[in-house]
Amino acid sequence: MRITVKLVSLFTILSFVACKETSKKEADKTIVEQTEELGYQIPNSWIEKRVTAANKRLNATDAGKVLWSAMEAHGGLKNWYANGFLSLRFNYQPVNGKGIRDSYQTIDTWNNKARHNSITDNNDVFGWDGKESWIKAKDSTSFAYDTKFWALTPIYFSGQPFVFDGTGVNLELLPQVEFKGAMQNVVKVTYDKGVGSAPDDYYIMYVNAKTNLVDAFKYIVSYPEYFPNGGHAPEKITVTQGTTTVDGIVFATDFKTYWSTADKDGLGEYITKIDVSDISFSSTVEENFFSKLEGAEVLK
Template sequence: MKLLYKLSLLLVLAVIVSCKETPKITTETAKEVVTENDVITYPETWVASRVSKAKERLNGTEAGKVIWNAMEAHGGLDTWYANGPVTFRFNYQPLDGKTARDSYQTVDTWSNRAVHTSATDSSAKFGWTGEKAWVMAKDSTAFAYDTKFWALTPLWFVGHPFVLSGEGVNLELLQPTTFKDNDYNVVKVTFDAGTGDAPDDYYILYVNKESNKIAVMRYIVSYPEYFKDGGHAPEKFTEFIGEQTVDGITMPGGFKTYWTVKNDQPGEYITKIDFTDVSFESDLPKDFFDAPEGAKILE
């Protein structure tokens, strides 16, 4: 199964619907799609081309070199694509008692589609097809949060640095810093105008100078549906806790999020995130990411 998958792959990075916490991915469209035994597969040449273009683009700047080296340290962009869609449980737990978000999800790293299944009710699902958001649940309170906004957000926690490989991503090398007695290169990520639904968002990543692995992600949320008059939420400081390696890709073991305070330090601890049950999938049915019959299509 893995062999067939690796022999025929494609990544399509589509402009996504803005998702809470981290709402952006850029567009690069592939031309050829092959359907074989009801499984969508893609020409293997695309992955090589996509990785080559990303490598050339990233290595054109000092900030880009830091991110490319981080990709290599986390397992390699080619491996990330070749492994196929990633499945995991993402349990987002605000410590102030606000709505938790706990789902099993499968995310198509080629075209940024997603399907979420409630961790407590396997019949309750929502997703993003690449063009539209949908939800299917017997109880309207099954997902007491903005599922359209949340559909791809977890990818922007678990998918760094690989989600920075597309066009429309701007990288700036900031002054290095020290956190918990380790030295870090610091890269600020911004986006071209028109990229995603919240191009004013930014991320600031701490990349360990020795290991080249990411340890911290600072970010803001500027989703216009939440900030109709402009502006954004206060900056958050997310620490990557531990690590796990699955099929050659090293990802965090979990996350702790704080408000960012004076001198870019973590302040009040506000959210615990468990990231478990990680695997990569191949040979998913060609309609896996489609809105199921009976689902409600969201505006």
């Protein structure tokens, strides 16, 4: 009799655990579906897990420690994700007047999705939903540039240093340099093969040794559609001109970009001015906000 009672009790406990585990899996599945399909409601536990993993990974190397210190100085990786969706106006203005790119955009910093609206006509929109690039515009003059390439490009300016927290990112600590009168800790960022649309890109961050803020960064563009036979554009250097703090995160308000040279400070010809404004965070967006709009064209 006692054995029977024990077996029944054990079966009841196992059934309860199984039901509890099933419920947990169903709850997790619901959260995943919300996150992937609707693009919102990132659980705090997911943020904690990602930040903890990044902290452990980055602080295992000297280069990673510099990057982590920069993240802390700019407001902290946890705050970056917990703030939600980032919106800003990014006005990229080559000094020769050609190829101006000015849009108001919202970025899902967790899932790397983006949606841009034209400054002159709010009905002209393009985006990246995590799988496909799409555009809905009255004609080809609405966005006279490669919107597929540009969808996530601005976040790699305004989102530094946070955009380098993920796996598949390689960090190398280079010798310190003096830049515009201040000593800089220098970290080179490269990518594993197959990561992103231009895995041969690199960035060289200048992190102020005193403030730990990103003062400048060098970079190349190796986008395969621009360079189908390999290679890349000449190296550029982008310099922070001013900063503002929004919901605890330090952003550059404007940049100046130069051709990179071997001269003092590495500043060659001044080629581009960038203004960043209307910066804000939001905890939610509309359902399917980043998805292709009805009547939009999918870009191959």
